[in-house]
Amino acid sequence: MTVNRNRPIVLLSLGHACVDLYQGAVAALVPYFVAERAYTYAAASGVVLAASLLSSLVQPLFGALTDRWALPWLLPLSTLTGGAGVALGGVTDSYVLTLAAIALGGVGVAAYHPEAARAARDAAHGSNTAMGWFSLGGNAGFALAPPLVWAVVATGGLSASPLLAVPALAGAVLCVAAVRSAGAVRAADGRTTTATAGSDDWASFLRLTGAVVCRSVVFVGLSTFVSLYVRERTGGGAAAGTAALFVLYLGGAVGTVAGGRLADRYGRLRVVRRSYVLTVLAVAGLVLVPGPVVYLFVALTSAGLYVPFSLHITLGQDFLPRRVGTASGVTLGLTVSVGGLAAPALGALADAASLRTALLPLVVLPAVGGLLLRGLREPVPASPVGKAAPHDTDVR
Numbered sequence: 036m037t038v039n040r041n042r043p044i045v046l047l048s049l050g051h052a053c054v055d056l057y058q059g060a061v062a063a064l065v066p067y068f069v070a071e072r073a074y075t076y077a078a079a080s081g082v083v084l085a086a087s088l089l090s091s092l093v094q095p096l097f098g099a100l101t102d103r104w105a106l107p108w109l110l111p112l113s114t115l116t117g118g119a120g121v122a123l124g125g126v127t128d129s130y131v132l133t134l135a136a137i138a139l140g141g142v143g144v145a146a147y148h149p150e151a152a153r154a155a156r157d158a159a160h161g162s163n164t165a166m167g168w169f170s171l172g173g174n175a176g177f178a179l180a181p182p183l184v185w186a187v188v189a190t191g192g193l194s195a196s197p198l199l200a201v202p203a204l205a206g207a208v209l210c211v212a213a214v215r216s217a218g219a220v221r222a223a224d225g226r227t228t229t230a231t232a233g234s235d236d237w238a239s240f241l242r243l244t245g246a247v248v249c250r251s252v253v254f255v256g257l258s259t260f261v262s263l264y265v266r267e268r269t270g271g272g273a274a275a276g277t278a279a280l281f282v283l284y285l286g287g288a289v290g291t292v293a294g295g296r297l298a299d300r301y302g303r304l305r306v307v308r309r310s311y312v313l314t315v316l317a318v319a320g321l322v323l324v325p326g327p328v329v330y331l332f333v334a335l336t337s338a339g340l341y342v343p344f345s346l347h348i349t350l351g352q353d354f355l356p357r358r359v360g361t362a363s364g365v366t367l368g369l370t371v372s373v374g375g376l377a378a379p380a381l382g383a384l385a386d387a388a389s390l391r392t393a394l395l396p397l398v399v400l401p402a403v404g405g406l407l408l409r410g411l412r413e414p415v416p417a418s419p420v421g422k423a424a425p426h427d428t429d430v431r
Contacts, residue, residue: 043158044165045373046213047151048172050334053206054147055173057117057140058119060199061086062258063199064125066276067188068133069263076260076390078130080382083259086132088377090141098149098364102357103328110210111149112336116143118203125188125196152363157353158217163349167295170345170367174200174287181262181280189273233356236414239327240354242407244365246311247347248373249404253318253397254340255374256381257283261321261333264390279333286337287344294342303350304413305342309403314339315328319398339401351413 061083068074068082100106122141127133152169159165186196261283262276269275297306317335324332352359353364385393 042219044155044168046209046216047158048169050114050206050209050213051151051169051172051180052176053202053241054114054117054144054151055176056180056183056202057121057176057199058144059177059258060088060121060184061124061137061140062255063181063184063262063277063280064121064188064193064196065259066262066266066273067125067193069186071193074130075382076263076385076393077315077379077382080259080378082124082133082137083375085137085376086141086144087255087373087378088141089138090145091373091376093142094145094149094364095361096360097146098358101149101153101360101364103360105153106150107154107214109146110214111207113143114206114210115203116140118200118206119143119146120375122197122200122203132168136361148206148367149360149364152348152352152367153355154213154217154350154359156349156359156363161373162295163346164295165294166349167292167345170188170295170348171288172342174284174291174344178281178284178287178345181277181284185273185277188238188357199296233353233415235357236354239411239414240351240362242411243350243354246307246404246407247366248309249316249400249407250311250314250340250343250347251374252377253314253374253400255378256394256397257321257336259378260381260385260390262396264394265329265333267390268325269327279330282330282333283337286334287341290338291344294344294346297342298346302413303346304408304411308347308405310339310342311401311408312339314401315398315405318394318401321393322398331428350414 065079065082068079069076074082091297097109101109117140120136120138120143120321123136124133124140127136155169159169183199183202187195191198247325258280264282265279266272266276294306294310314336317339320332321329321336348363349367355362381393381396
């Protein structure tokens with residue numbers, strides 16, 4: 036029987052979409068919390084913090100666990116947990132219970148990413164393009180969150196949020212199918228281990244982590260407030276704000292796959308550095324240039340943020356070849372959720388001054404990230420024990 040070796044990546048990508056939909060849904064719910072429950076900007080950004088804080092704390096734990104053991108059962112369980120948290124967040128009566136429900140969803144998302152990224156690395160066989168397709172699934176989930184939340188909550192109110200759990204059910208089924216498919220491919224190839232040879236470069240990994248944290252704060256800050264900001268700038272209603280958030284997330288559909296292909300041709304670090312430069316210019320235009328052209332700068336910002344997304348993951352894994360779970364948890368999970376820790380500060384600044392003032396610091400952060408990346412050397416991709424690593428040139 037012929038085994039389709041692309042099937043595990045496809046299934047993992049689809050499951051990734053179902054999980055990361057719930058990261059995007061938290062930000063998409065913010066305008067409805069403001070409108071329906073009269074939350075202040077600071078209180079609304081506290082919901083984003085709830086999704087991020089506990090997730091950030093437990094992410095290294097899940098990464099360390101997947102470094103020691105393969106935990107495929109985590110994939111469907113974490114998907115269901117992520118969906119349950121967001122579904123319950125809209126129906127609780129108190130602010131504290133809302134935060135607790137959203138935090139539960141954040142733990143589900145945190146549990147998913149290290150194991151999923153480890154499985155995707157195994158299935159990708161070192162291909163940046165294949166990892167790009169895996170990351171595309173998550174970014175597609177982000178992009179689908181705003182229209183899904185709008186379709187459910189704009190018509191039925193926050194009390195209709197239990198309907199948002201449906202993608203989690205589909206995602207759990209896809210995760211089970213992905214695990215079985217990956218096992219069939221390993222059996223066909225005669226592989227029983229994913230152990231890799233190589234030494235860990237913690238200094239380079241920590242600099243990469245600092246850059247991705249900068250990217251994360253920009254992404255989460257814009258995810259939280261770009262909908263409200265565009266409504267304010269254009270004078271449009273909920274649809275105008277939802278469209279801006281959708282454009283911000285939609286860029287992942289093109290940027291992530293493009294990043295993998297560009298990296299295969301030009302080298303990962305060169306592509307990542309130039310993406311950070313683009314992000315500085317695009318965020319400046321988004322915040323400072325008036326009028327409907329803001330949508331163009333939202334699209335350019337999306338490209339700058341998403342092109343390096345999957346490359347962060349593979350770079351981190353190659354900097355820490357003996358701790359792939361930890362590297363995956365940090366680059367794919369922790370540094371995505373940690374951006375939410377800055378959301379309350381941005382919300383407080385918006386309450387005290389204006390949304391535009393609160394977004395201005397986001398122009399500087401990609402420049403800081405770019406500086407952290409200067410001087411890093413392209414790591415040689417780790418290879419399975421007993422096999423030689425392919426030659427990889429240093430890209431300055």
